[in-house]
Amino acid sequence: MKIDFGVYIHIPFCKQKCFYCDFPSFAGREKYIDDYLNSLHHEMELGAERIAEKGKLTPHTIYIGGGTPSHLNLSQMEMLFKSIHANMQVKNVAEFTMEANPCTIDEEKLHLMKDNGVNRVSIGVQSFDNGCLKRIGRVHTGEMAIEKVSMAQRAGFDNISIDLMYGLPGQSIDILKESLDKAVALGVQHISIYGLQLEEGTVLAKQQELHKLELPADEAVEEMYDYLVEYLPAHGFNRYEISNYALEEYHSRHNTLYWQDVPYLGFGSGAHSYWQGNRYENPVTIGDYIEAVSKDKFLHIMEESVSERAHMEEFCFLGLRMTSGINKRKFREIFNKDINEVFGKVIDKMVAKALLGESETAIFLTPLGMKYGNVVFGEFILE
Amino acid sequence: MDTKRIRNFSIIAHIDHGKSTIADRLIEYTGTLSKREMENQVLDNMDLERERGITIKAQTVRLDYKGKDGEMYCLNLIDTPGHVDFTYEVSRSLAACEGALLIVDAAQGVEAQTLANVYMALEHDLEIIPVINKIDLPSADPDRVKQEIEDVIGLDASEAILASAKTGEGIEDILDAIVERIPAPSGEMDKPLSALIFDSYFDSYKGAIAHIRIMDGVLKKGMGLKMMATGKVFDATEIGCFRPQTTELQEMGPGSVGYLAGSLKQVRDVRVGDTVTLAEGGVAEPLPGYRGVTPMVYCGLYPVDSADYDNLKDALEKLQLNDAALVFEPETSVALGFGYRCGFLGLLHMDVIQERLEREYNLKLITTAPSVIYHVYKTDGEMVKVDNPSDLPDPTTIDHIEEPFVKATVIVPKDFVGAVMEISQNKRGEFKSMDYLDVNRVMVIYHIPLSEIIYDYFDKLKSSTRGYASLDYELADYQAAKLVKLDILMNGEAVDALSTIVHMDNAASRGRSLAAKLKTIIPQQMFEIPIQAAIGNKIIARENVRALRKDVLAKCYGGDISRKRKLLEKQKEGKKRMKAVGRVEVPQEAFMAILNID
Numbered sequence: 001m002k003i004d005f006g007v008y009i010h011i012p013f014c015k016q017k018c019f020y021c022d023f024p025s026f027a028g029r030e031k032y033i034d035d036y037l038n039s040l041h042h043e044m045e046l047g048a049e050r051i052a053e054k055g056k057l058t059p060h061t062i063y064i065g066g067g068t069p070s071h072l073n074l075s076q077m078e079m080l081f082k083s084i085h086a087n088m089q090v091k092n093v094a095e096f097t098m099e100a101n102p103c104t105i106d107e108e109k110l111h112l113m114k115d116n117g118v119n120r121v122s123i124g125v126q127s128f129d130n131g132c133l134k135r136i137g138r139v140h141t142g143e144m145a146i147e148k149v150s151m152a153q154r155a156g157f158d159n160i161s162i163d164l165m166y167g168l169p170g171q172s173i174d175i176l177k178e179s180l181d182k183a184v185a186l187g188v189q190h191i192s193i194y195g196l197q198l199e200e201g202t203v204l205a206k207q208q209e210l211h212k213l214e215l216p217a218d219e220a221v222e223e224m225y226d227y228l229v230e231y232l233p234a235h236g237f238n239r240y241e242i243s244n245y246a247l248e249e250y251h252s253r254h255n256t257l258y259w260q261d262v263p264y265l266g267f268g269s270g271a272h273s274y275w276q277g278n279r280y281e282n283p284v285t286i287g288d289y290i291e292a293v294s295k296d297k298f299l300h301i302m303e304e305s306v307s308e309r310a311h312m313e314e315f316c317f318l319g320l321r322m323t324s325g326i327n328k329r330k331f332r333e334i335f336n337k338d339i340n341e342v343f344g345k346v347i348d349k350m351v352a353k354a355l356l357g358e359s360e361t362a363i364f365l366t367p368l369g370m371k372y373g374n375v376v377f378g379e380f381i382l383e
Numbered sequence: 384m385d386t387k388r389i390r391n392f393s394i395i396a397h398i399d400h401g402k403s404t405i406a407d408r409l410i411e412y413t414g415t416l417s418k419r420e421m422e423n424q425v426l427d428n429m430d431l432e433r434e435r436g437i438t439i440k441a442q443t444v445r446l447d448y449k450g451k452d453g454e455m456y457c458l459n460l461i462d463t464p465g466h467v468d469f470t471y472e473v474s475r476s477l478a479a480c481e482g483a484l485l486i487v488d489a490a491q492g493v494e495a496q497t498l499a500n501v502y503m504a505l506e507h508d509l510e511i512i513p514v515i516n517k518i519d520l521p522s523a524d525p526d527r528v529k530q531e532i533e534d535v536i537g538l539d540a541s542e543a544i545l546a547s548a549k550t551g552e553g554i555e556d557i558l559d560a561i562v563e564r565i566p567a568p569s570g571e572m573d574k575p576l577s578a579l580i581f582d583s584y585f586d587s588y589k590g591a592i593a594h595i596r597i598m599d600g601v602l603k604k605g606m607g608l609k610m611m612a613t614g615k616v617f618d619a620t621e622i623g624c625f626r627p628q629t630t631e632l633q634e635m636g637p638g639s640v641g642y643l644a645g646s647l648k649q650v651r652d653v654r655v656g657d658t659v660t661l662a663e664g665g666v667a668e669p670l671p672g673y674r675g676v677t678p679m680v681y682c683g684l685y686p687v688d689s690a691d692y693d694n695l696k697d698a699l700e701k702l703q704l705n706d707a708a709l710v711f712e713p714e715t716s717v718a719l720g721f722g723y724r725c726g727f728l729g730l731l732h733m734d735v736i737q738e739r740l741e742r743e744y745n746l747k748l749i750t751t752a753p754s755v756i757y758h759v760y761k762t763d764g765e766m767v768k769v770d771n772p773s774d775l776p777d778p779t780t781i782d783h784i785e786e787p788f789v790k791a792t793v794i795v796p797k798d799f800v801g802a803v804m805e806i807s808q809n810k811r812g813e814f815k816s817m818d819y820l821d822v823n824r825v826m827v828i829y830h831i832p833l834s835e836i837i838y839d840y841f842d843k844l845k846s847s848t849r850g851y852a853s854l855d856y857e858l859a860d861y862q863a864a865k866l867v868k869l870d871i872l873m874n875g876e877a878v879d880a881l882s883t884i885v886h887m888d889n890a891a892s893r894g895r896s897l898a899a900k901l902k903t904i905i906p907q908q909m910f911e912i913p914i915q916a917a918i919g920n921k922i923i924a925r926e927n928v929r930a931l932r933k934d935v936l937a938k939c940y941g942g943d944i945s946r947k948r949k950l951l952e953k954q955k956e957g958k959k960r961m962k963a964v965g966r967v968e969v970p971q972e973a974f975m976a977i978l979n980i981d
């Protein structure tokens with residue numbers, strides 16, 4: 001039986017670490033890139049050997065994320081693509097995304113990507129306001145972002161996503177409005193927009209501790225949220241997930257896998273896998289990762305074997321991220337139980353608070369529920 | 384056993400001065416248990432006790448030791464609980480002894496609690512053998528400590544034994560001193576039986592078991608017996624001694640220490656301090672010193688999940704089987720629903736019970752702030768005892784209120800006397816006396832409301848004396864004070880479980896601090912929550928918990944579900960401790976907030 005699954009490939013290198021970022025990515029480690037790519041190659045070989053039926057992995061989607069994949073130079077990028085093609089069947093992939101930073105992307109790289117089957121580019125724009133960009137440690141300007149998006153379009157990409165953020169230091173509602181206007185004018189197909197969160201260990205968190213960070217008030221951030229959830233759909237970008245908006249059918253196939261209980265394999269340092277009901281995490285530091293792969297480790301560190309209960313909980317709190325919500329029939333198919341049997345009490349409570357809606361076929365967040373997603377998700381963690 | 388060859392003794396020590404390790408070494412040295420059988424600190428066998436390094440339940444053990452004269456002696460070590468909450472239990476244990484080891488840390492010197500217990504031992508005419516422990520420490524200064532024992536306690540310390548429970552040094556000297564210096568018991572075989580109960584515990588097979596010391600007469604298995612305070616009549620189905628596990632005996636003569644089991648279903652039948660005598664032809668007068676246990680501190684215990692109400696009741700009943708000092712009765716709170724009002728000997732006792740309920744019975748509880756017992760005199764002349772602020776009668780019917788005061792003894796290095804006085808003054812304490820114990824250390828005595836002690840007196844004392852202060856207190860009397868009820872309104876509605884009784888002079892500032900503190904404790908919710916502090920109808924403080932504007936998890940990056948899950952689990956864990964009061968989710972901490980506001 002052919003199993004649908006996604007592949008995630010992590011490139012942990014960055015020109016500079018963004019001030020809000022607590023993902024496993026590192027600046028100033030360029031000298032390890034070649035070794036790292038060798039390890040990635042070997043890890044993919046191991047994956048193909050151990051999992052693939054006909055010599056090559058046959059993923060439904062591929063996603064190269066980071067870090068900054070576009071931080072690789074041309075020959076390094078070529079090496080990466082060679083490894084991918086050597087170990088995966090790319091031809092029939094439904095979606096092949098690569099993340100890029102406006103600062104490190106150029107025509108040659110875009111053409112190389114295109115030639116190697118990449119059919120979707122996700123560009124980290126975050127804001128078009130140079131003041132905001134500077135305050136969060138981005139190395140590019142708003143103008144550069146606009147230029148690189150059109151460069152990607154000229155290179156033939158017709159499925160482009162940009163990332164935006166709101167609630168940034170020094171950001172006002174007007175600054176956000178301007179960024180949104182510019183975003184919808186770009187002619188991209190997909191917009192992800194995230195509220196800033198201060199994560200432990202980041203530059204912003206440190207600034208906050210030292211009282212050197214001026215964040216917009218909660219009320220202002222709420223105003224931004226209320227504005228953007230109206231604005232984007234009014235401009236044709238349908239909200240299909242809490243933070244994701246797309247024209248017509250341009251929703252991200254790969255990210256949708258995470259929310260819909262589909263298996264995925266993660267390659268590279270800090271990458272996560274969900275395979276045969278278990279969750280795995282690769283070593284986070286580049287050195288540990290390289291060492292582990294040299295010992296032929298694949299699906300490195302088993303994080304947890306997902307129990308049926310945890311599986312049900314995750315099915316729900318991930319599924320609810322999608323505006324279409326949890327498919328009741330699918331729940332029954334997987335768990336052989338009616339969702340109300342397990343979560344009836346929670347669902348009733350959340351429906352009473354107008355955070356959840358329920359139809360014949362689905363359970364979904366209401367607009368209010370979208371705003372207080374965590375409150376709802378938390379309820380789906382059983383005792 | 385020949386009464387002449389019995390020695391009954393206790394160990395008196397401050398927390399951490401090494402009582403349990405000395406006891407361990409004595410048990411080991413006499414071969415009562417082999418090293419292999421020894422768990423570290425045999426005597427403190429409750430998990431909680433070991434974690435906290437204190438003794439809650441006293442233990443007893445019989446040691447057989449061959450003295451220098453070549454005779455075998457039976458040494459009964461009667462361990463005492465080591466905390467101010469259990470003073471009465473300590474006094475009963477001491478009453479069962481003829482002597483005591485006074486363990487003083489060679490580096491720390493004499494502490495307030497040590498002092499209180501030594502005085503109690505002296506009241507019981509015990510022969511006290513000073514032991515200076517931890518002499519292996521680099522900071523040990525046995526000469527200074529000897530001097531302190533002489534100056535402060537007035538004991539001759541010239542024959543103090545230098546010991547180290549760690550290295551085993553001095554252990555044999557201690558055993559010899561027990562044989563040679565502590566007098567043999569003076570009971571008479573021919574008199575009718577009288578035995579003192581100094582502790583009790585509950586065994587699920589044998590029922591309530593008394594720890595006893597035979598004062599006069601002989602106890603034989605099968606005898607018909609009577610508890611003099613309760614009048615309970617029963618048969619001695621089993622008697623024996625502790626080595627340290629129970630070892631059955633057929634009879635026990637004067638001076639013997641051991642246990643007694645009868646058909647006693649609950650520990651309340653076996654009261655500490657009571658006298659056991661013959662059912663027929665027993666002694667006319669009980670042994671002196673019996674006192675019923677009286678709780679000093681009350682609080683409400685409510686299950687977070689109201690479905691646990693019956694489980695809480697079962698758990699309290701089970702704990703009560705083994706703890707006669709625990710009292711409880713059903714209580715209803717508008718805010719918290721159905722729960723129990725529970726009385727405790729003190730704060731530690733309260734903490735221990737709460738923790739055992741949660742650990743051993745797996746209950747999630749909301750505990751309300753502890754309260755003392757107020758004597759409320761009404762205008763019609765009636766006096767009512769109030770241990771729950773929300774039960775305070777209508778202010779117009781109150782003539783005056785009296786609250787319990789304690790005599791608080793604090794020992795600190797002289798540099799901190801100013802700090803102690805400032806704190807005590809702020810806590811409405813009345814200065815009584817100050818004495819230099821030695822060139823460096825001072826004993827300060829204050830007359831101070833118990834309610835202030837249970838607030839944050841000791842924490843404050845500790846933090847402003849860099850941990851050097853030691854405190855001991857005992858109930859002194861009841862005195863009138865200008866007290867009022869401080870109410871907290873949340874979302875416009877009074878939350879009964881947050882009411883407290885405070886002194887009028889600091890009511891306003893307490894109200895303001897409490898409202899401000901609650902603001903930091905109550906998590907933002909989907910709507911704004913006004914918090915008000917009120918005295919009567921007068922609002923004295925107001926704060927707002929702002930509405931949570933939104934609460935969305937950022938992206939689920941690269942399929943890292945475990946991390947999202949952990950965040951949600953953490954959120955859920957926090958919620959477990961929350962109780963819905965009206966629409967507001969209130970964390971457990973809120974109900975204790977009054978204890979640490981300033």
